[in-house]
Amino acid sequence: MNFHTIGRFVGHLGAATLIIAAFTIQGAAAQTALTQTQRIESGFERAKQWCAHCHLVGPGAGAVAQIDVPSFESIAARPHQSLENIENRILKPHPPMPDLQLSRDALRELALYIMSLTR
Numbered sequence: 001m002n003f004h005t006i007g008r009f010v011g012h013l014g015a016a017t018l019i020i021a022a023f024t025i026q027g028a029a030a031q032t033a034l035t036q037t038q039r040i041e042s043g044f045e046r047a048k049q050w051c052a053h054c055h056l057v058g059p060g061a062g063a064v065a066q067i068d069v070p071s072f073e074s075i076a077a078r079p080h081q082s083l084e085n086i087e088n089r090i091l092k093p094h095p096p097m098p099d100l101q102l103s104r105d106a107l108r109e110l111a112l113y114i115m116s117l118t119r
């Protein structure tokens with residue numbers, strides 16, 4: 001079922017319903033969907049594994065921050081910071097950041113973890 005079919009299906013119910021329907025379908029498709037907290041924890045695990053030898057990734061990570069590498073806390077604290085912006089920055093890395101072949105899930109979890117540091 002694509003968006004077009006869904007659109008015709010709930011057409012008379014209006015756009016708001018369509019959006020809710022789309023999210024519900026997305027949610028149902030992800031049978032093993034993790035909670036937000038689990039995704040943040042998973043992001044932290046990934047960060048310790050992949051990012052901690054350059055970035056200070058957070059409390060208790062045993063990380064050594066390198067000079068000129070922003071800590072995740074400072075990245076999260078940037079004005080107007082967003083999940084999308086963080087994801088784009090991870091995807092289009094500046095050297096010497098390695099080109100990690102991250103999945104969409106891994107990327108989102110890392111961004112969720114970084115953004116969780118603002119709280």
Ligand code: HEC
Pocket residue numbers: 046047050051052053054055068069070075086089090094095096097098100110
């Ligand atoms: C080899 C060292 C290295 C590793 C490993 C690394 N980074 Fe980076 N990262 C950097 C450096 C250096 C910068 C600053 C580059 C710049 O902005 O010019 C940076 C910048 C960033 C930024 C952008 C910060 C900004 O200015 O907005 C994000 C987000 C980021 N890293 C996330 C990650 C994540 C997530 C990982 C792990 C998946 C990771 N990095 C792994 C070195 C690294």
